[in-house]
Amino acid sequence: MAGLVRRRVRRQRILRWVVVTVLGVFFLLPLFAMLEFTTRGAGGTLTAETWRTFFDWRQLGETYPVLWAGMKASFGLVILSVLLTLLLLVPTVVWVRLRLPRLRRTVEFICLLPLTIPAIVLVVGLAPVYAWVVYFVGGSSLTLTFAYTILALPFAYRAIDAGLSAIDVRTLTEAARGLGAGWATVMWRVVLPNMRSAVLSAAFITVALVLGEFTIASLLNRQNLQVAIDQLGKSSATMSIAVSLAALVLAFVLLLLLSFAGRGLRRRQREGSAS
């Protein structure tokens, strides 16, 4: 029996290394190729020219105005989309759980609906809606916030719903209400601090999604980071590959932070120092 288990553990380890190595090469090769491509100088030399331009923001803005505009638009979109998603979703989900439990399935269904509607389909239907958006608030790229909030619904909903399930909202709010707190206080001072990690992960997912979005921005003729990368690819492949690599690394760091943030927050909450 012990020999059998030991043999299995050894076999598992071999399999694990083979799989991780082969797929690791498959996944790291393009990333390495991007680095090589952006540091390739004339006659097989190495050069940091592209990256120097990339980190010198003033020069970057002058040389690649499209890219600069796209980065600015994406930065604004990230902030606005996170705010709108949280403002729309957190109070609604909490409220439905507390006062309208019968609407819970409906809200869940709606929130998960965008998963079955591809972005390319949504954009077909959004075109006329955006004609009205332009009429009312103007044609800025920042108006994409509305569409991105829809795209973020399924992921943000799951995060927030999971966070809410982990705490006893009813008891918490009843206690707070019983002590004379209004609904705003309950939301801001009782419910929110208790689901901080869920809100945080919903925000992180929204950030990653907005930074990576291309379909809707491109087809509604708006500007964002991905659209800029695509446009730049036609004139300066090296720079657009550099930006792609930087964006991938940034997203990776963001998600890694997320996986630690969720854990760290929970631990701090247990120790009672986070309130």
Add this chain to the structure above:
Amino acid sequence: MTDRTTLLVDPAPTPTTPRRRGGRWFSRDLLGVVPFFLFVAVFLVIPTLVVVIGSFGGTGGGVTLDNLAALGDDYIVDAFLRSIALSAVTAMLGAIFGALLAYAVVTGRPDGVVRRAVTAACGVLAQFGGVTLAFAFIATLGLSGFVTVFLRDQVGIDIYSGGVWLFDLPGLVLVYTYFQIPLMVIVFLPALDGIRPQWREAAESLGGSTWYYWRRVAGPLLAPAFLGATLLLFANAFSAYATAAALVSQGSPIVPLQIRSALTSEVILGRENIGKAMALGMVVVVAVVMWLYAVLQRRTSRWLD
């Protein structure tokens, strides 16, 4: 969808089921969800209706089936077939390799750095956008890409001797697989986590071999999860647009690109709504796939929760 509107308009509980505090026709509590429903109505329901109604709309108004009939045109049928084939092939490749990778990750330490890094990397590659991945592959296998140049100069193999395939369907298969495998890892990990080591020990102590364990215990348990994940991958590839838009240089081989050209090019008279009909076709395919996924999901959760 009817569910939603009825609930919104008529919040009263059905008379057959007695509810807490009886049946009030309108409660002030509903006001709390008005912003959410309004927003969703404008930016999700109306666009969906635009697509559905537009598919049946004629050029000068009125109802017509012409747009749907045009879905039978050769070039559209071909695009759908290519889209489905691309999605099926990459879903299967992604499912197989992704499951292997997930298994490799799950047999390691549960809270280890490897698992954390692999999960985060998978999240990025699976969901972070096709344009960057398209450029990653242009840097790798483009005409002056790293691997292309290396193979040509150092090994003497010209990978494009038979034509440049990166910017066509074969290239799409490759890049799609690159984001399908990570998605499979993310989707399949929870199912693998649900497998208890005791089941294997039980099988072994009763004399079952590894093969027997996989065929009779783990296999049947994981099969619904595996199939469900494959369906999800199919829907993911079928809906993808950015990679193809950034990579494909000529023509519109797959449906999303056909929709793009219907949206952006000058419309031929009388065919304005073809794009909407194709969009509706996509929704139908994805909806069927997601419904199957939900069915399998229910079966999976019976055991592996």
